[in-house]
Amino acid sequence: MYLLIITLxxxxxxxxxxxxxxxxxxxxxxxxxxxxxxxxxAYKVPIFxxxxxxxxxxxxxxxxxxxxxxxxxxxxxxxxLKEVDIDLESPGVARILTVKLESVLGKPKPIExx
Amino acid sequence: xxxxxxLIDEDLITCSLSSKDxxxxxxxxxxxxxxxxxxxxxxxxxxxxxxxxxVESTAIGEGIAIPHGRAKTVNSLKVAFxxxxxxxxxxxxxxxxxxxxxxxxxxxxxxxxxxxxxxxxARLLKSKVMKExxxxxxxxxxxxxxxxxxxxxVIEEIKVKTKEGRVVYRK
Numbered sequence: 001m002y003l004l005i006i007t008l009x010x011x012x013x014x015x016x017x018x019x020x021x022x023x024x025x026x027x028x029x030x031x032x033x034x035x036x037x038x039x040x041x042a043y044k045v046p047i048f049x050x051x052x053x054x055x056x057x058x059x060x061x062x063x064x065x066x067x068x069x070x071x072x073x074x075x076x077x078x079x080x081l082k083e084v085d086i087d088l089e090s091p092g093v094a095r096i097l098t099v100k101l102e103s104v105l106g107k108p109k110p111i112e113x114x
Numbered sequence: 115x116x117x118x119x120x121l122i123d124e125d126l127i128t129c130s131l132s133s134k135d136x137x138x139x140x141x142x143x144x145x146x147x148x149x150x151x152x153x154x155x156x157x158x159x160x161x162x163x164x165x166x167x168x169v170e171s172t173a174i175g176e177g178i179a180i181p182h183g184r185a186k187t188v189n190s191l192k193v194a195f196x197x198x199x200x201x202x203x204x205x206x207x208x209x210x211x212x213x214x215x216x217x218x219x220x221x222x223x224x225x226x227x228x229x230x231x232x233x234x235x236a237r238l239l240k241s242k243v244m245k246e247x248x249x250x251x252x253x254x255x256x257x258x259x260x261x262x263x264x265x266x267x268v269i270e271e272i273k274v275k276t277k278e279g280r281v282v283y284r285k
Binding site for chain 1: 116182184225226228229230232233234236237240241242267
């Protein structure tokens with residue numbers, strides 16, 4: 001089993017990312033509010049305030065944590081989204097990390113749509 | 115990976131919905147499932163779909179709705195497609211009439227594939243090219259061809275089995 005970590009800097013893609021994860025059979029994701037190092041520096045460390053000139057939009061991002069069976073899930077996610085013109089591989093859009101897990105405890109509650 | 119072409123048949127498609135309201139469209143499309151033997155009890159499944167609509171409209175905007183439901187009286191996971199020429203008020207998020215409707219019917223115990231089919235259709239309709247082509251489609255054959263095109267984007271990429279034995283789709 002793998003841990004999928006998706007840091008999404010373009011929050012407007014969150015719905016599409018979650019929907020594609022469902023399509024890929026990933027259902028136990030948690031979503032956290034987060035911010036990039038660059039944005040934290042720009043807004044919280046006065047000496048780096050000059051970085052704000054290069055930053056657009058809100059200084060936040062979303063981090064999605066999920067377990068998956070297949071280490072290719074991240075690549076699959078990128079491919080599915082490219083089909084609808086969302087490129088997670090463009091600079092500054094997202095980072096996707098896949099980490100092999102040694103142990104997973106607990107069971108997720110299945111998502112029940114009406 | 116779930117393929118839409120396996121969930122939809124030509125006789126589950128109508129390009130000329132006659133109903134002018136949401137309830138009528140739901141009943142008209144459920145009737146397609148009944149005729150095909152997918153849904154055993156029309157009233158029961160209509161109630162399920164309508165109850166789901168009461169939670170929040172499945173009309174996602176830009177003339178599209180994806181009503182769906184799971185019920186004991188559904189035999190297998192299937193998708194129907196309907197097109198309304200005059201447009202229907204579906205209480206859409208953007209308040210615009212709905213022209214393209216994908217309805218998903220699933221047995222009560224089919225959970226994961228049901229969710230995946232909702233997500234897949236939502237992604238199909240996110241594609242501008244596909245959406246425009248569906249708006250132009252005039253016959254069930256046209257619709258089937260478009261869905262096959264969408265599925266083929268995936269089929270061409272079936273290459274690999276992972277260590278765990280799952281088939282993944284890669285470029």
